[in-house]
Amino acid sequence: MKYSQLFGKPVKEDQGGSEMRSHQLLQQAGFISESVAGRYFFLPLGWRVHDKIKAVIKKRMDAVGGQEMITPTLHPLELWEETNRTNTTGFELMTVEDRRGAAFALGGTAEEMMVDVVRKRQISYKELPFNIYQFSTKFRDEARARGGLLRVREFVMKDAYTFDKDEAAFEKTYNEMAEVYTNIFNDLGLETKKVEADGGYIGGDYCHEYQVESPIGEGTFYETEDGRYCAHEDVAVFEREPVNPNDEVLPLEVIEQPDWVKTMEDNEKHYELPASRFLKNVVFRVTTSDQIIIVTIRGDLEVNKTKLEKVLNLTGQLEAATDEDLAALGTKSGFVHSWGHKARYIGDLSLTSVKNFIGGQKTETTDTKNVNYGRDFECEMLADVAKAYDGAKTADGKTLIEKVGVEVGNIFQLGTHYSGKMKDATYIDESGKGVPYYMGCYGIGLGRTMATIAEKYNDEKGLIWPEVIAPFQVYLAPIGKNQEVYDKADEIYKALLQKGVEVLYDDRQDKKSTPGQKFGNHELMGIPYRIVLSERLLESDEAEIVHRSSGETKMVPLSEVIDQF
């Protein structure tokens, strides 16, 4: 490709819209361009990278028998109704009606579609297992798009679906896919953690995320130092160690309290006790029923909404209560009681880790002390609804370390979550009986992966693409005014193309296209190698080859330039 013909040349300034270095660079270097918030054009340079990421994934998928196919983008909504997923508000489903009134979902994930195409064919046990996948545009009607390519409203996802005859067979498939995922990300230059996670709107009993540790990530997870336990904050379990095991249980007392004591910090200051000695009440509303949930928890812990939703079987249906909700309960923020309101009370496991809590019932001028769970109040249930924290302990005494990462892929056990709900989603077993398929699904967001790589591989000058996904391998940069230099560059360009090397040839000869301009573009775009030709180099029959990532420079006889690639 000649630079002069390239569409999507670098632009001078940061195009804005993100604090992320990688996102600024991707825009500035001409890889992507925003259409509207959360929707991006991939320009020719960016699409080349995207395509190469696709190729890496495809190669690994095909090597384990994966078969690429495609589903329609518009999914008949009745399929999503079969599995009740239209009611799952946590999933940002976008729907559309055609002119005949038929309703469709804009594909977010394709479990129902894949089950539908499989059930249309009579599958026998002899045809299992199989693995089908697609690369297709997925839609998420996110309330807020942000983080550049990390949280967008449409993106290409590789989604794979496996069909096995039973759990034992599936286990092998799942482990194989877990390995495929590690390999894919390794191929792409990303070290990933396989993190236990929550299935969310996908369903199924267990799943794992592939997280790349990165400060730009939105996912928090916890890992023990030995790496043997690694879990997303939505599922990470930890011990509630006794806070004051040696204290004696004292009688409940109502005490006076100055009216400036409102927040947890006020409590800590006033009583000179740590937050763990206080009761905290956090109020949620169920979006689908207007029911109120009050979670009572130890003052130093936070409620994890996903854990709570899972305990209550209300995936995606909780949100923070409003001031109006609190008023309807007859209270206000900071004065919610641990018992007595017209609400469902859920207690975190931490309630039994403290003797003589302070709090639970409170007025402007009084509070309660020596409150003990079981004696003074009880919740509908005690459950694990607290977020873990850096330094929390596991059951076997190991310490959890808090980490932040980007989720670049995920794998899900689905079991018969879909095949059990959808009519005739069965294979014929050895005895001639119809049995629901045992399924798994596996996703990778390509744009997000690309952004994560860009974030990991850059420096103050620009991007530094790993060779396997670089848009071009060579940036050919003749400099100066001497026509012979450009003639030689033409020659090298043709020879490299002939050899199948991907070259971006900066053929500009105008005055503005200085060496600084050309080298700067090369560094910004992050192409692995730069070949420099100049009048002086030509005199010594040499070219300079610069390695973008190491910065190493070497002189190579002109006659040997082609052999370097």
Next chain:
Amino acid sequence: MKYSQLFGKPVKEDQGGSEMRSHQLLQQAGFISESVAGRYFFLPLGWRVHDKIKAVIKKRMDAVGGQEMITPTLHPLELWEETNRTNTTGFELMTVEDRRGAAFALGGTAEEMMVDVVRKRQISYKELPFNIYQFSTKFRDEARARGGLLRVREFVMKDAYTFDKDEAAFEKTYNEMAEVYTNIFNDLGLETKKVEADGGYIGGDYCHEYQVESPIGEGTFYETEDGRYCAHEDVAVFEREPVNPNDEVLPLEVIEQPDWVKTMEDNEKHYELPASRFLKNVVFRVTTSDQIIIVTIRGDLEVNKTKLEKVLNLTGQLEAATDEDLAALGTKSGFVHSWGHKARYIGDLSLTSVKNFIGGQKTETTDTKNVNYGRDFECEMLADVAKAYDGAKTADGKTLIEKVGVEVGNIFQLGTHYSGKMKDATYIDESGKGVPYYMGCYGIGLGRTMATIAEKYNDEKGLIWPEVIAPFQVYLAPIGKNQEVYDKADEIYKALLQKGVEVLYDDRQDKKSTPGQKFGNHELMGIPYRIVLSERLLESDEAEIVHRSSGETKMVPLSEVIDQF
């Protein structure tokens, strides 16, 4: 790929839904599966073919400097409003709103999007011309989907857009792309005609369709025997030769007529004169304004609605008048007058080719004769609104031959149709002034192309894919019960894979998988070569290689099998 693991095996019966042989075969052989009307899954076999068609197109596009990229699928509707295309009812646009109320079109074509991404960058004359294209899913909310993959509601289209500085530069680009198109279809085994066509909702001044002659086609076009003129029925021009040049012009007369004379056939029978001697009136309504248009035309000719819409600048806005419309005019079918109704009268050029028409005004018992255009009535205008016909003459006396074809691609001059309407869609010229880009666009429907190839290449046994797009090159079929045969097949399979040959290995050893079954599958799927191994062949150290398209069979020493591919 082992056959046992293949998802999308052949099914026994025709899956219905189409009279087209190719469509039945594509479904039966496991290439595609219908989701709902007009929306298809491409199964692994079908997607392999689709992918190879894509590769052929990409190679030709890149060879002329085309740069692949991608636009978002959802196009901000405000862009389509900028060019007034939301009002073009002829285009089956599908729209959707997100949860924040932002409106989008589901991409049908991407002129606005491409102009939008280009205008966001400051382009100078030095960067022109360039050619950007994408392969992406397009949506058409067709009232009726039919013809298998020929008329669907979503499909992958390659759409390219060129940007030039002026018409002279564009002409070169357009001709180059015309050649690229011919080459692409030749590569795919399709002989195409480059047919002058109507731009329809795309706009622009001229365009061409690439038609493959085929009885399954929906497009009618006319070609002279020497092939120098080839035009779609919507634009084909032809001479209205004088019907009765030697007749004397006679005075207008009202005559009695029996009340059974109603249709054109009745006229011909009663007067013993050909249809060309009668006046015919065809009534249309404008969907956007309820205006009525009456076209007066020679009785042997048909009105071409697209020509009429173009003459009236009402693209996609005409439909046949209803009985209610006729009643509102004070008339009914068969009794519409060539003058006097409250309507716009448009006359076809043929009105001046006949002296002494019969018709024009008619009651149940009278008709009019010796009606002459200009003397007895006049229309708002005379224009070319008639459909050509087999045997019609061109201006230079050549005969038009009527043909039917499938439109597999099209190329459009757009000029400044889009850049002129969209704000700031300009490049900076040599003098620093902003000038609208001179554009062209170029489409190929991949599924439709695949169906057209399948229709052309099949026989009574099944499909016969050209090698360049066959899903696999070799179907490896060991037959019988001897384990040694299958061991040998395993060996050949691995050696072929090693060599990079795409093999579908029919590894089934169960009783039901007879030689007839295996050979039948091979023939149905249309894979270019079949390698047969059997106990008897093994005894003579040979394999049989069958060529699907010619049916030729040859015996090859086992040691030489791999070298054949």
